[in-house]
């Protein structure tokens with residue numbers, strides 16, 4: 001490990017790895033530090049990503065793709081099902097990844113581009129000078145070392161502490177944390193290329209339950225519920241166990257994980273002097289779907305590009321780095337977060353009967369392009385009254 | 399005072415994100431509680447497994 005890098009990246013998830021690959025490809029000296037002993041494990045993810053979204057960052061490779069998806073099914077509280085498929089029959093719309101291998105591949109690519117990486121190395125505190133973040137104190141096997149950097153990128157995920165140590169409040173409101181649990185199950189009967197979502201207050205209050213196929217008779221079966229709905233006897237794990245007992249009594253659990261995913265608005269500012277925050281640490285998860293792999297990669301790339309520019313001009317002040325903050329907010333991703341936040345706030349306030357009737361109104365749609373945007377537009381088209389409740393999101397749907 | 403039931407905890411960091419005091423930190427496979435903890439109990443709600451418990455000083 002050198003004493004000084006152009007860019008120091010905290011966290012080796014998709015956000016950190018893409019930031020590292022981008023910065024290293026631009027010729028900067030880059031170091032990733034990761035507190036865990038291995039990249040990508042334990043998995044904290046249902047592993048779904050859209051085909052086009054993935055292609056923006058990496059060529060798909062069967063080595064880290066578990067299954068290809070052709071459509072989705074949404075199950076209402078009363079059991080009514082709505083099928084979503086792409087207009088082009090048989091075409092795939094997304095993938096279920098093998099995140100352990102996917103995350104590893106991204107880090108491998110960052111290293112191939114020239115980045116250093118250190119595992120089991122925890123950023124324990126920022127180095128702060130004149131209000132600037134100038135790197136971090138790193139703990140590794142009982143030793144502590146200062147590593148300085150012109151720009152530090154916090155890609156430290158949902159459990160992020162780094163930005164907080166730099167004075168930024170990153171607290172997720174209890175009601176906006178999806179308290180989550182997931183089993184990787186085998187020996188279950190599932191449709192191998194359809195993702196299934198279950199909604200409803202008895203199944204998953206203010207959240208949803210998912211079945212994401214991982215190959216033959218195997219799936220990620222998981223759930224996220226609002227933190228405010230969680231408590232003794234009715235936690236994520238309790239809802240999941242109830243569901244699994246009823247739906248997959250023959251199934252066997254071969255991996256069991258818990259996790260948290262934020263569905264709040266992003267941080268008010270995702271930059272500070274010498275610091276850029278990306279991915280889950282910046283709270284840029286899609287608040288409606290809980291999807292954050294793409295958003296982490298997107299912000300990671302943008303952060304690195306901004307770092308490259310600011311290093312060239314010799315100005316890494318908050319003001320200069322603000323270009324990053326403005327760029328992601330103005331992007332399609334930023335606008336989708338804002339829109340989906342409002343849709344989520346609408347949906348969580350609906351009683352089960354309303355969810356039933358919404359889903360019944362659609363039942364089957366063939367979307368030219370499978371996306372939550374198209375789905376919402378279709379729901380609104382068939383239920384024009386929703387617009388009265390939605391108010392502010394009208395302009396997005398125009 | 400906050401008790402972490404380490405035999406239950408799945409070291410996921412969900413609780414860390416909701417603590418208003420920044421009193422929790424996930425050190426890879428275990429959780430640390432700092433003296434900043436006020437015992438407010440918010441994190442005990444968020445935990446998917448129920449691994450956290452606010453206990454009276456006397457009981458600990």
Ligand SMILES: Cc1cc2nc3c(=O)[nH]c(=O)nc-3n(C[C@H](O)[C@H](O)[C@H](O)COP(=O)(O)OP(=O)(O)OC[C@H]3O[C@@H](n4cnc5c(N)ncnc54)[C@H](O)[C@@H]3O)c2cc1C
Pocket residue numbers: 010011012013014015016033034035036040044045046047048049121122123124155156157158159160161162180181182222224259260261278279280281285290291292293294296
């Ligand atoms: C249950 C669940 C299901 C999900 N399903 C999906 C899905 O189907 N599709 C989707 O797109 N998204 C999904 N997500 C969200 C997705 O997993 C995340 O958005 C994504 O992993 C974020 O990437 P990241 O790089 O920002 O952070 P992470 O992948 O969390 O990486 C952060 C890394 O930083 C490390 N770190 C933290 N602190 C330090 C420190 N101080 N020093 C060194 N290293 C540190 C961590 O160990 C970790 O490896 C899901 C999330 C959950 C919880």
Ligand code: SF4
Pocket residue numbers: 400416417418419420421422431434435436437438439440441442452
């Ligand atoms: S009890 Fe409150 S202050 Fe203490 S760790 Fe939990 S959330 Fe933080």
Ligand code: SF4
Pocket residue numbers: 258402406407408409410411412413414424429444445446447448449450
């Ligand atoms: S939320 Fe629960 S399982 Fe996750 S780290 Fe905190 S105490 Fe452990």
